[in-house]
Amino acid sequence: xxxxWYPGHMTKARRELAERMPSQDVVIxxxxxxxxxxxxxxxxxELRGDKPVVRVLTKSDLADPEATKAWIDYFNGLPNVQAFxxxxxxxxxxxxxxxxxxxxxxxxxxxxKAVRALIAGVPNVGKSTLVNTLMxxxxxxxxxxxAVTKEQQAVTLPDGMQLTDTPGLMWPKIEDERRAxxxxxxxxxxxxxxDYYQVGLFNAGVLLERYSALVMARYKLDKRPADPTAMLxxxxxxxxxxxxxxxxxxxxxxxxxxxxxxxxxLGRITLEVPPAA
Numbered sequence: 001x002x003x004x005w006y007p008g009h010m011t012k013a014r015r016e017l018a019e020r021m022p023s024q025d026v027v028i029x030x031x032x033x034x035x036x037x038x039x040x041x042x043x044x045x046e047l048r049g050d051k052p053v054v055r056v057l058t059k060s061d062l063a064d065p066e067a068t069k070a071w072i073d074y075f076n077g078l079p080n081v082q083a084f085x086x087x088x089x090x091x092x093x094x095x096x097x098x099x100x101x102x103x104x105x106x107x108x109x110x111x112x113k114a115v116r117a118l119i120a121g122v123p124n125v126g127k128s129t130l131v132n133t134l135m136x137x138x139x140x141x142x143x144x145x146x147a148v149t150k151e152q153q154a155v156t157l158p159d160g161m162q163l164t165d166t167p168g169l170m171w172p173k174i175e176d177e178r179r180a181x182x183x184x185x186x187x188x189x190x191x192x193x194x195d196y197y198q199v200g201l202f203n204a205g206v207l208l209e210r211y212s213a214l215v216m217a218r219y220k221l222d223k224r225p226a227d228p229t230a231m232l233x234x235x236x237x238x239x240x241x242x243x244x245x246x247x248x249x250x251x252x253x254x255x256x257x258x259x260x261x262x263x264x265x266l267g268r269i270t271l272e273v274p275p276a277a
Contacts, residue, residue, distance in 0.1 A: 030121035058126030123168030200254025
């Protein structure tokens with residue numbers, strides 16, 4: 001299955017990001033804590049070059065805490081990188097920590113000059129929520145649908161840092177199908193561009209491998225399903241998702257799985273682990 005999504009406004013967004021990048025001291029790259037690798041845009045990495053980056057893992061309250069710690073340790077071991085896991089219930093901690101990390105990575109600015117930071121990430125990863133947290137007021141429109149922000153926005157934070165918020169940016173062709181399936185599962189690709197069954201089936205395999213106990217508890221299954229197809233069928237049976245004649249509808253089961261994962265109803269789950277040391 002080929003899953004691609006690159007709306008027209010993103011060509012403009014990429015050009016503007018390339019124009020703005022040289023003037024910035026630090027890049028704040030926003031990643032989904034449930035899929036840190038898949039939600040890292042290679043275009044942003046290319047344009048950033050060796051510029052310092054703070055990687056903020058959002059939605060960490062939905063992610064496996066042990067996996068999040070492993071990702072933070074991994075990122076902090078990379079050159080010119082600092083990482084932080086943010087949650088929406090501790091905004092003052094998020095503001096303080098990101099400010100400290102940006103200032104630490106931009107020591108060349110000195111104490112008297114404002115740090116210039118650019119915030120970037122794929123769609124629906126939590127950028128606008130983070131900007132509002134940093135500003136301590138609503139300045140960016142928040143939605144659970146991708147590609148709501150379509151224009152750059154420059155703001156000055158209470159601590160003086162100059163922050164440029166950029167539109168969520170995908171890349172023109174997602175070569176790795178597994179990456180596309182994870183992005184779709186998390187909601188970074190709009191539902192109108194995905195096949196729920198294919199997305200649900202792929203990620204059912206991931207859940208069975210790493211979080212089968214959570215799946216069994218959520219859907220009240222008596223035993224671990226043998227494979228992803230069996231898992232979707234069991235979900236459909238338990239939830240009464242039936243076609244005419246009482247046949248289980250695996251497509252509806254897959255759609256249910258997608259939405260319940262996004263809402264955190266399955267428990268705290270991370271879909272990928274850091275590279276081995």
